[in-house]
Structures are given as C-alpha cells and as structure tokens.
Amino acid sequence: MALKCSKCGAANPDNARFCWNDGEKLIIVGTNPFRFRDGNSAMTLAELAKHIVQNWSDSIEHLYQGDFGVWLSSIGRGDLSMTARQIVAQERDQYLGLEKFLQKLEDDTPSPLSKPKEVINPIDDAAMILILEGEFLMGSPEGEEYRNECPQRIVYLDAYHIDKFEVTNAQYRKFMKATGHKAPDDWSYTHASQQNHPVVGVSWYDAVAYAQWAGKRLPTEAEWEKAARGADGRKYPWGNSPPNMGASYRANYKIDKYGTGHGYSYTTPVDNFPMGASPYGVMDMAGNVWEWCADWYHSEYYRAAPKKNPAGPSSGNARVLRGGGWVNDNTHYLRCAFRGSHPPSMKFSYVGFRCASTY
Ligand SMILES: [Ca+2]
Numbered sequence: 001m002a003l004k005c006s007k008c009g010a011a012n013p014d015n016a017r018f019c020w021n022d023g024e025k026l027i028i029v030g031t032n033p034f035r036f037r038d039g040n041s042a043m044t045l046a047e048l049a050k051h052i053v054q055n056w057s058d059s060i061e062h063l064y065q066g067d068f069g070v071w072l073s074s075i076g077r078g079d080l081s082m083t084a085r086q087i088v089a090q091e092r093d094q095y096l097g098l099e100k101f102l103q104k105l106e107d108d109t110p111s112p113l114s115k116p117k118e119v120i121n122p123i124d125d126a127a128m129i130l131i132l133e134g135e136f137l138m139g140s141p142e143g144e145e146y147r148n149e150c151p152q153r154i155v156y157l158d159a160y161h162i163d164k165f166e167v168t169n170a171q172y173r174k175f176m177k178a179t180g181h182k183a184p185d186d187w188s189y190t191h192a193s194q195q196n197h198p199v200v201g202v203s204w205y206d207a208v209a210y211a212q213w214a215g216k217r218l219p220t221e222a223e224w225e226k227a228a229r230g231a232d233g234r235k236y237p238w239g240n241s242p243p244n245m246g247a248s249y250r251a252n253y254k255i256d257k258y259g260t261g262h263g264y265s266y267t268t269p270v271d272n273f274p275m276g277a278s279p280y281g282v283m284d285m286a287g288n289v290w291e292w293c294a295d296w297y298h299s300e301y302y303r304a305a306p307k308k309n310p311a312g313p314s315s316g317n318a319r320v321l322r323g324g325g326w327v328n329d330n331t332h333y334l335r336c337a338f339r340g341s342h343p344p345s346m347k348f349s350y351v352g353f354r355c356a357s358t359y
Contacts (some may be wrong), residue, residue, distance in 0.1 A: 060358055080182045117159065118281075121357075124171045124214040128161040129227070129280050130359065137233030139302050140337045148299040149337045152233065155222055155308040157306045159359035162219055162227045165270035165283050166198035166291065166354050167210060175210050185347045186294045196269040198352040204319045204344030207292045218294040219356035221320045221339070222310050224307060228286070228323065229336035230279030237278035237285045250276035251287030254329045264326050286325050286334040289352035293320040297341035318343050325350040 116328065117130040136155045140149040173182060173195075185201035202210075204218075211217050228237050236243065236250070243251045252268040270284055278285050295301075295312025297320045312320065321340035324333035327350040333337060342351065 026327070033038050036200070053242055064258075069274045085097055089310060109195075111155075118164065121214055121216065121355075123166070124174060124210075126167070126171065126214070126355065127164040128355075128357065129164050129282055131157070131160055131162060131223070131227055131280055133157065133159040133359075134231065136229070136231040137323075138222060138225055138337070145337060146337070146339070149302070150197075151211055153302065153305075153307065155305075157222055157226055157228075157307055158358055160223055160356050160357045161359055162223065162282060163216075163354035164281065166289055166352050167207075168196055169199050170195040172199040172202070172210065175213050179209070179213055181206070181209055181213075186349065194267070196271070197267040198270055198284070200267065200289055200334060200349050200352050201347045202292075202352065203347050204292045204342075206347075211355045214355060216355035218292055218353060220309075220311050221293045221295040221322065223356055224285075224291065224293050224322045225336055227282045228278050232279075234279075234336065236334060237282070238276055243276075243286060243334055249273065251284070251324075252326050253287040253324055253331065253334055254326055266326055268326070285336065287324050288326060289323075290325045290348075291323050291338060292322040292344075292353040293322055294352065296321045297339070299339075321351060 013222070120126070120128070123129055124254070133156075135154050137152060138155040139152040140146070141152045142150045156272075172184070176183060184199060184206065187201065207218060209257050227237075234240055238250055243249060243253060249264075250273055252264045252272065254264060268288055270288065273284065273287075276286060277283055293312075296316030297318045298313045298316055301310075301313055318341035321342055324335075324338065325339075328334070333340070342348070
C-alpha cells in the first residue's frame with residue numbers, strides 16, 4: 001500500500017494521515033479501503049463500504065469498528081461517521097446474505113437434465129414451462145458489465161409459465177386468421193413459409209395483441225431473465241462457457257458480420273439448439289430473435305426496483321428487449337443480463353417475442 005500527497009506528490013509512510021512534507025491530506029492508493037480521490041472528500045461511501053465487506057477480515061473489521069470514525073474525524077468529516085457505518089452494515093448484510101443465498105442454490109436450481117414441467121396452451125398450442133416461485137440473482141455486479149445491469153441483486157418472483165419457444169410464424173398465422181390482425185412487415189415474401197421459425201417484424205403492440213388472444217401476456221423483464229439463467233446468475237442459459245465450440249453452436253447469432261460462412265445469417269427453427277436450453281429447458285433465450293418484454297425500459301431502473309415481482313417503471317419511451325438475435329455479431333448481447341430496448345411501435349427483422357402467464 002502506498003500513500004501519496006495530492007499536493008506535492010511525496011510518498012508517505014503507511015500510517016500517516018497527513019503529508020509529512022506539507023501537511024496535505026493523503027491519497028491512499030492500492031487495496032486500502034480508505035481511499036481519497038481529492039482533498040477532504042470521502043468519495044463514494046457505498047463503494048468504500050463494499051470494498052470493506054468484500055475484503056472482510058479481522059483487520060478490516062477492526063478498521064471498520066474503530067478507526068473508521070476516527071479517520072473520518074481526522075479529515076473533518078466526522079458528520080459522516082454514522083452514515084458510513086450504516087452503509088457498511090447494509091453492505092455487509094447484503095453480502096453475507098448473498099453468500100448464504102449462493103450456498104443453497106444447488107438445491108434450488110433444477111438440473112438441465114431434469115424434465116421440465118410443461119403444459120400446452122390450448123389456443124396457440126404453445127408448450128409452456130412452469131417456473132416455480134422463488135429467488136434468483138438478477139443483473140450483473142458493478143463494474144463487470146454495463147451499468148444498466150447494475151446492481152446485481154436477489155429478486156423474488158411468484159410462479160409463472162413461460163413459452164418454451166419463441167412464437168413461430170405458424171402460431172402467428174393462426175392468430176392473424178382468428179383475429180384479422182394485420183400481417184408483420186415483409187410477411188408475404190420472406191418467411192411465411194418458414195413455419196417453425198420465430199415471427200419477426202412485429203411491434204410490441206402486435207406482441208401484446210397476440211398474447212391477449214392466446215390468454216397470455218408478455219413476460220416481465222425479471223421473468224424473462226429468470227427463465228433464461230435460472231437462480232445462479234450464470235452468464236448464458238447453459239452456463240458461462242461461450243456460445244460456440246468450434247463450429248458447434250448453442251445459439252443463433254451472427255459471429256461473422258462479413259458473411260464468410262461462420263454463424264447464422266437469419267432466423268433458425270425455434271427448436272434448433274437443444275444444447276442452448278436454459279436451466280428450466282426454455283429455448284433460444286440467447287439468440288435467434290430479440291424478444292419483447294412487458295416492461296418499460298429505464299437504464300437506472302435496477303437501482304430503485306422492488307425486490308419482489310419487479311414490473312418495470314410506470315412509464316417510458318421504449319420497451320425492454322432481451323436475448324440478442326441472429327443479427328448480432330457480439331456475444332455480449334446474448335448474455336442473460338443484457339438489457340436492450342426499442343420504441344414499442346417499431347418493427348425489426350430481428351425482433352420477435354414469447355409469452356408468459358401467471359401461474
Ligand atoms: Ca431469443
């Protein structure tokens with residue numbers, strides 16, 4: 001651990017709080033949790049607290065218990081002492097709770113090989129998988145991925161059913177026939193013949209209309225993510241390994257945007273990637289088409305979202321899209337936690353949907 005004066009730049013012994021050269025307060029760099037960025041400012045107490053908790057040890061605890069307050073006083077910010085202690089305590093509780101949570105995951109997470117509990121929706125004949133009530137790890141840890149996926153947190157969801165597959169052209173055709181709903185963009189001359197491919201060129205409103213016809217609804221963003229990754233916060237539906245091994249793929253995505261023969265260049269049948277199944281046996285949660293979710297999108301939503309059955313902001317300009325699609329050449333988008341969005345009226349050749357229903 002090194003200490004450096006912010007004014008004169010002199011290096012100082014570890015135990016000093018003020019520069020021996022000119023009396024300035026010291027910037028502490030390295031692994032010490034008491035880290036200044038400038039002068040008197042004790043920056044980001046939450047970050048400081050998290051660091052303490054994640055590097056928990058007797059010595060760190062000693063600092064927390066006693067020296068923390070003294071240290072804050074020494075920089076003229078004794079007023080922050082109680083606030084800081086509260087933040088540290090909250091962070092510690094959350095961290096210890098997370099550890100406990102992770103320890104019991106083996107019992108709670110179904111094996112990919114176990115037979116999922118399926119039902120068939122009588123209107124659109126879709127196989128639907130039951131996701132039991134319970135907690136799961138949603139989002140990504142701070143600093144690891146995109147900010148809009150943070151903070152990672154434990155979320156509880158009531159039980160629900162979710163379509164095993166993306167809604168297909170055949171199912172959408174049945175919906176159009178029953179309701180007179182207008183056809184998706186490019187329907188007549190692209191993939192109307194590809195019955196078992198996901199429907200594309202549908203707006204969020206089209207997706208909602210379909211779901212209502214079938215007696216279902218769109219999944220919430222949280223429901224979508226739990227169905228995709230199970231309880232343990234894995235990166236992809238199948239785990240943390242990449243979507244392909246050599247020429248063997250677990251998802252439809254475009255790894256080569258220049259079309260030199262690798263990856264896929266359009267939609268694939270919805271049952272094309274059995275090895276890409278989620279822990280619950282839900283298919284194509286990574287790739288093939290992006291999927292509309294029920295929620296309004298907001299980049300900061302996770303920071304204020306309820307821990308139980310979050311359903312998105314009350315208003316917004318765009319709806320959530322999840323899962324990545326055939327159009328993407330970056331596997332970032334295939335991650336279960338990645339959050340996309342589009343205005344709800346827009347239609348794209350890489351966007352489709354699947355439905356859910358309350359259990
Ligand atoms: Ca998909």
